[in-house]
Amino acid sequence: MLDGVRILAWGARSAVKLSATLFERSGAEVHVTDAAHIGDFGYDAIVVSSDVGTAAQRGVIAELKAAGEHVICDITATGAQGSRAGVRWSDAEIQAMTGLMDTTGFASGQPVRIGVPFTEMSAAMYACAGVASAIRVARLRGIRQNIDVTLFGCAASALTTFLPAAFTQGTAGRVGNRHPACAPWNAYRTLDGWILICTSTEEQWRKIRSVAGVPQLDDGRFATLADRVRHVDELDRLIEAWTTTLTTEACTRLCERIGVAAGPIVGVADLSREANFRLRHAFAAKQIEAHGIGRDTYRDVSVFRTQPLTADAAGALPAVSSNVERDDDAGPLAGVKVVEIGQYTTAPLVGKHLAALGAQVVKIEPPDGEIARAWVPGQGGTSYFFALNNTDKQTLSLDLRHERDRAYLRTLLASADVLVENLRPGAVAKLGFDRAALAAINPKLIYCSISGFGTESAYPGRPAFDTVIQAMGGLMDLTRSEGEPVKLGASGADILGGQAALFAIVASLVEASREAGSFIEISMQDVAAWCALFATGNPEPQGVAVACADGHVWLECDSHHAPESLKAHAMEAKCSALTRQRAVASLRAAGVRAVAVARVNELVEDGDFLADVLSVARDANGAFWPVLKVPYRLSRTPARVRAVPGAPECVCAPAVVTPQ
Structure with missing residues (x-):
């Protein structure tokens, strides 16, 4: 990925330390120092945190930025301008001032600090993606530039579930372990503990209603998603009347059998005994059991895995094309083609950022469109949530049960550089697009699969939503309200998983030449556990x-x-x-x-949010939409958020379904 790239990490923020670990995982040569001064040893990029440095360090950073000889990435709390500039804000203080803290906890309780330094972790991920993008520009166009990443922008960017209400002058407060737009979705008591159950579609609701066998669930009050959200207190009471008749394990297995995301809350100290973590990270599990969790335990867990697209791939492929626009205004990924088969947050987040960086992104949606399009609030039949996560994409409607539509997808993939998807493990393969088939279509393709538990998993085929991964990755164990585990209000596992995928993809695009295509595997549980282990070994101020x-x-x-x-x-x-x-x-x-x-609704009146985060985009009909800028700013080839996609274009309409 980044073999031959030399990185210097020189800063006191956790985000700088975390970025160093991520760069090491990508193959870069990384040097970490807290020295008062640094020498020039031919670094491709230098990652700093000027707002927590000494006056002398800030002077050196300013000189490095002005010289323009390196890629300089400065991770700060709020940036160099604005009403909050010049203060050494902590992660928790950023959580508070952005409303992120107010979304975490129970409606009847107090706001809760997220138990991991979420804004630092998010900033590290985005900084790495920004640096990799800038290194690609330096290699292809000879342009070296500065990058600014703010914790404030990262926190605000994580609020896509809550901002839609604020855009319509509504309020969005704490929902505990619920989802503000889906039900049933909560932590429920069992015979011996707790289980997280998450549904998002009518089919999943029908399955839960069927296996629960509670007659009152057939009541008209729960007929539609909107009805279930409106009567969620009664709905949760009835669901718990069923779950308390089962053990956590029995309920989890039953939900897995019917295809509904569910799982127990796992303590960080118990990760070493959690089946999927132990399978995927045997060395880390043994180290935890032998020595406990220390400052560097998190380093034994990788947030992404890369392999050749196929095991028997051989033969050199052409170098990365340099036929990109030569003007400084072209995005870092100009000329890159991406196919996204995604829904909700993770893959759409990746596609959004790749598009903002200049890639051509084609999003494949089912015939009725992505489910999240219909969430409320929105305008013109499209939700604000969907708009926030899918800017600057071309959207196509394909029914991949039909051979004719699959043939169309093969045509798209033949000329693509990247395929990113977050379907259930094995779903793409069942459609005829396993790794061997993808390699036959396009041997230089970068294929990124994002799932809850990974493709090599103790739970093959088990579906997973953000809340379940937060529970099973240790995040809920560290985030507590009056001692009770509670999920991050923001979709933290989804967002961090998407950010890990974004960096891995952009780093793969930096390579000057590739002998074969590559397969990038993202397990959101891996990412959550990485975060939980870092937070446990490197505690933040209380x-x-x-x-x-x-x-x-x-x-x-x-x-x-x-x-x-x-x-x-x-x-x-x-x-x-x-x-x-x-x-x-x-x-x-x-x-x-x-x-x-x-509160999140107060952000729309916050001067820093209005100036540095919020933007406006248009759709094909000329309607205006509130959207979010990306939280990393490249000085010479900026990422841009410009347009909201309309309804997906229907390119095929076959009449016969091919049996699978």
Whole structure:
């Protein structure tokens, strides 16, 4: 992937450390230093974090950026401009000020800090993708540029499930382990514990209703998805009346048999005994059992695996084409062709970013369109959620049960550089597109498969949604409200899994020549476990959320203040009777680090969000849509978000279904 690339990681943020590990996994030669000064040893790229550096380090970084001799990637909390610039904001403080914290927890409880440094991890992933893109530009066009990545932008970009309500002047608060647009979707008690059950389609609902055997589930109150979301409290009570008659294992196996995503909550310390983790990461499991979880345990888990597209591939293929636009305005991936067969978040997120970076992305949708198109709110028959995740793509409708439509897909793949999909493991192969078939169609294809548990799995064929992966990857164990495990409000496993795939794909496109096509495997459980192990071995500062008259404020622990001390300061300041703004001012005057916990709907009035994150795009009919800029900014060949796709173009309409 990045063999021969030399990277220097020089910064105190966790995102810099994490990016170094990701670059190492991609084959780059990485040097990590915290020295006061650095020498020039022929690095292709230097990753820094200027906002937490010394004045002398910031001066060196400014000189490096001005010189234009390297790719310089600067990961900061909020960037160099804006109302929050110049402050060493922590991951938790960014979670609070963007509304990310307010989406995590139970509706009846307080906002909850995500138990892993989510914004640092997201920034590391995006920084790596940005650097790989810039290195490709440097090799093909001789352009070297600076990249700015902000934790604020990464946090806001993760709110695609919640922002649609804000766009329509609605509110979106904490939903615990539920999904704001799908039901049933929650953690349910069993005979011996808890199980996460997630449904998103009418077919999955019908299957759950059938096996549960609870007569009240046939009530008209649950006839449609909108009805089920409206009556979710009663629905969850009835589902739990069924799950409490089964053990967690029995309920999980039953859900797997009917094709419904489900799974138990796994503790981080118990990952070594979790069947799929142990299968895929035997060395890491043994190390955890022998030595516990240390600072570097996460390094034994890879967030992506790469292999040749086929085991018997041989023969040199042409070098990466240099027939790209020569002007500086062309995107880093100009000339790259991508086919996406995706739905919901992971593969669509990858396709969105590849398109923003200049690739031509063709999204394949089923005849009725992707399910997420119909979610509310939206406009013109398309949801804001779908628009946020699918900008700048050409959308086509294909029914891959039909040979004629499969033939059309083969034509697309023959000239493509990348195929990315997040269907259930084995689904693409059943349609006639296994790795051998793909290699026969296009021997230089980069094929990226994203799934919950990977293609080599203890659970072959088991479906998985974000919430199940959060539970089985350790994220929920680390994120707790009053001691009870709770999922990240944002689709954290989906988003981080998509980001890992994005970096792996872009890194593969950097190679000057490839002997054969490649297969990239992403297991979202791998990524979640990587994050959970890092967080356990490298704990972040703790803090407390304190109630105010109009919401909550986040108080951060430091060398002078432990949690109990912070609570005492909050009581002394009478925060419960103050607005968030006044509480923050009072606490800061007392020497306490405090920030207001924003609500997502308040972001649309936040100056930094409006200036640095929110943008506007048009669809083919001229309608305007709120969209999000990417959180990595390349100075010379920027990624751009421009258009929202309309209804998918129907290219084939065969009458006969070929049996599978």
